[in-house]
Amino acid sequence: MSDYVTLFEMGPRDGLQNEKTLISTPAKIELIDRLSDCGFTKIEATSFVSPKWVPQMADATEVLAGITRKPGVKYTALTPNLKGYERAVAAKADEVAIFGSASEGFSQANINCSIEESLARFAPLVDRARTEGLPVRGYVSCVVRCPYDGDTNPAKVAEVIAQLLEMGCYEVSLGDTIGAGTPETIRAMLAASLKVAPASRLAGHYHDTGDKAIANIEASLDLGLRTFDTAIGGLGGCPYAPGAKGNVSTIAVAERLHALGFDTGLDMEKCRAAQAFITELKEGAQ
Numbered sequence: 001m002s003d004y005v006t007l008f009e010m011g012p013r014d015g016l017q018n019e020k021t022l023i024s025t026p027a028k029i030e031l032i033d034r035l036s037d038c039g040f041t042k043i044e045a046t047s048f049v050s051p052k053w054v055p056q057m058a059d060a061t062e063v064l065a066g067i068t069r070k071p072g073v074k075y076t077a078l079t080p081n082l083k084g085y086e087r088a089v090a091a092k093a094d095e096v097a098i099f100g101s102a103s104e105g106f107s108q109a110n111i112n113c114s115i116e117e118s119l120a121r122f123a124p125l126v127d128r129a130r131t132e133g134l135p136v137r138g139y140v141s142c143v144v145r146c147p148y149d150g151d152t153n154p155a156k157v158a159e160v161i162a163q164l165l166e167m168g169c170y171e172v173s174l175g176d177t178i179g180a181g182t183p184e185t186i187r188a189m190l191a192a193s194l195k196v197a198p199a200s201r202l203a204g205h206y207h208d209t210g211d212k213a214i215a216n217i218e219a220s221l222d223l224g225l226r227t228f229d230t231a232i233g234g235l236g237g238c239p240y241a242p243g244a245k246g247n248v249s250t251i252a253v254a255e256r257l258h259a260l261g262f263d264t265g266l267d268m269e270k271c272r273a274a275q276a277f278i279t280e281l282k283e284g285a286q
């Protein structure tokens, strides 16, 4: 099995979407430019969602226009609907992502529709993206627990994964949105998920609220997953999931992976400099 692990950097999107202090557009651009030098192949740069829902991402177009694109790095963006997709294409996102949920309560709170309605809304978006040659990633939120509905049935996660893959997503990222997972619940969720998708098409997206994200990554590595979403400095959370701490920290995960003998391709010194940049900026803004 491969000893290379891809860390998909989430800081500029999943991190900054939840910052209470305003991070300026030039600072976001500088953060992404610094991350581009760290060795990531994928950086989620922003999201083309409604600015009324998430004002922190209102400058998505300006952010993508301002960055210096590094060859070999894909700059991705969330797109909840066709309007978001069209904005992302106009801004030259390299890849887009649709984001659904395994729980009805979170689906309503996050994107204002049921799971079924969300999948119906995503289908024409994925069709357009496939016609236009843009890869689409899928997310499933609340894969172990929902802040509104309680524990999630692993079978429901598998059902949504199957629909996202069937629609044309190249990979599905499994979100422990409120960081409630433990190695046991993550294993149970993955056991169901692996019945509908090979490990190579699944990614772990574990928030660190319960301080178990690294243990959950290790459990997922055992089951064959080799892609994980992390955020520099452990930034962020989710505005529609009360209690969601940041994504697991990129540096903490990379260090653990390196200790376990995995390669991430990351330049740790540059990662530390990028982390110091955003941490100082946040502290200065408070």
Ligand code: HMG
Pocket: 014, 017, 047, 048, 049, 050, 051, 052, 053, 054, 078, 080, 081, 083, 084, 085, 087, 099, 110, 111, 112, 139, 140, 141, 142, 174, 175, 176, 177, 205, 237, 238, 239, 240
């Ligand atoms: P809605 O209010 O039901 O939609 O929101 P609407 O179609 O009625 O539109 C309302 C207004 O927003 C309209 O403007 C639209 O034009 C505008 P008005 O006519 O009132 O002036 N609008 C848009 N503007 C810009 N870009 C767009 C867009 N769409 C509509 N794409 C909607 C539905 C999905 C738009 C809204 O609920 C939304 O934007 N939700 C996004 C919430 C979000 O970004 N959450 C965080 C990301 S998900 C996450 O963090 C989880 C993840 O990390 C994995 C995990 O951890 O689990 C991925």
Ligand code: MG
Pocket: 014, 175, 177, 205, 207, 237, 238, 247
């Ligand atoms: Mg998230």
